[in-house]
Amino acid sequence: MASFGETGLLVARDEDPNLIDEFRRLKNPVLQNAFGRLSAPGANIVMVCSALSGDGKTFSVANLAYALSLERDLSVVMLDLDNARGSLTAAMGLQGAPGFFDAIQDPDAAGLDDVIVRTEFDRLSVIPTGTKTSDTLELLNSRTARDAITGLANAKAGTLVLMDTPPVLSMPDGSAIMELAGQVLVVVAAGQTSEGDVQKVLNTLDKEKPVGLVLNKAPRSRWLDYYGGDYYASTYY
């Protein structure tokens, strides 16, 4: 079993009612996109991305996953696709454990059942990134990766997969992960991510898929606002 331990990644569990409320608010549009009446197939596979390192992708995955796992009918899986950094894997104490990139090296692999790890919270599990490898892009492009993630998302009704990813602007993996996702959350660090970089990230997105923006690190009253799916018609920055 994996635990968030003392890493500080999971703030929502601590006595911080504002933060847990922000993440609980953030989860509802994600849930609607994934399971609502108008949901598209695959929208329960969610990519969490951002322009650069340090914007708060891993932080958002951990806290949002926790908030989602409070839902009685859900089964939430955090999937660490940031193989270079592996911060989520490390935060859960799973360095060195076999993970996603090990499982999909073998095209005959049965799936991800062997590498999924339960956490201290009911309904929340994690798939560590696994052994460091230089060909993450090609592995993510493979049919094995697609089948494994789709299989995971469809294995049980009410499964939601949250994918932690490397920075879109410094790694090519983002476009491959985008193909695997049915819903995208873009983390924007207030006062840190430049408008130009936000635009560059938005330009890489598949406009057919629901997209939400997470404003992270904003002053307290606006911490982690969700700007809704239809950002193309609104001002977001």
Ligand SMILES: Nc1ncnc2c1ncn2[C@@H]1O[C@H](COP(=O)(O)OP(=O)(O)OP(=O)(O)O)[C@@H](O)[C@H]1O
């Ligand atoms: N809203 C927040 N409140 C408190 N700490 C935060 C917040 N957002 C991020 N952090 C902290 O800032 C640091 C960077 O965040 P995080 O690791 O999530 O960024 P990242 O986008 O995943 O970066 P990388 O691309 O390098 O993996 C971490 O120590 C994280 O715990």
Ligand SMILES: [Mg+2]
């Ligand atoms: Mg990260």
